[in-house]
Amino acid sequence: SQTIHQWPATLVQPVGSPLSLECTVEGTSNPNLYWYRQAAGRGLQLLFYSVGIGQISSEVPQNLSASRPQDRQFILSSKKLLLSDSGFYLCAWSVDGVGAGPGELFFGEGSRLTVL
C-alpha cells in the first residue's frame, strides 16, 4: 500500500529565515506530487505540482520554491520567510488508476508553519 509522510509537523521560524519542508511517498512509482497551503480563513491553495523528477510547475507567484530531486521526494523551500508564509502546508500525491477516480489526491499529515 502507498504511504506519504511529510516533516516537520510543526515549525516556528523567524522572518527572514530559510525553510525546508520534505515529503516522501512510498509504495508507488512516478506519482504526481503536489504542495498545497491552507492559510487562515482560506481554502486549499495549490502552490506547486510535479509530474516527474526535476519537473516543477508553479501555480502562484510567491516567496517559495519546490524541487523534486528523486521520484518520490518533494521539497518545499524558501530562502527568506515572510510573515504571510504562515500556514498549514500539505503534500499530496496522485497516480492514474489509484483511488476513486481521476484527480483523487492522497494527502500527507501536514506541516504547520508559523513565521514570527
Place this chain on the structure above:
Amino acid sequence: DQQVKQNSPSLSVQEGRISILNCDYTNSMFDYFLWYKKYPAEGPTFLISISSIKDKNEDGRFTVFLNKSAKHLSLHIVPSQPGDSAVYFCAASARSGGSNYKLTFGKGTLLTVNP
C-alpha cells in the same frame, strides 16, 4: 478568480438531521468533482466523488448531487453524526496535460453536528 466556491463558511445541524453542503463552480472544463473531509491538524481525506456524466452518487450516509446546467453540486449527509464534524472541501478537476489532474479546492465549510 475563484473557480470553486463554497459560500457557507460554516453549518450547524442537530444529530440525526440532514446536513447539506453546497458548492458552485465556474469552469466548464471541470469533469470530476470530489468532496474531502478534514479534521484539525490533519491532511484532508477523500469522502466521495462524482463524474460529470452522472448527476448522483451515493455511498452510505453520503450522497453527492451534481447539476451541470447550474454548475452546482451538493453533499448530503443523513443522518448526521457528531463524528461528521469537520471542514468539508469541495474540489474539481480537469485534465491538464497528460495524466496530471490538478484539483481546485473551495474554501471549505465547517460542519458542526450537535449531539
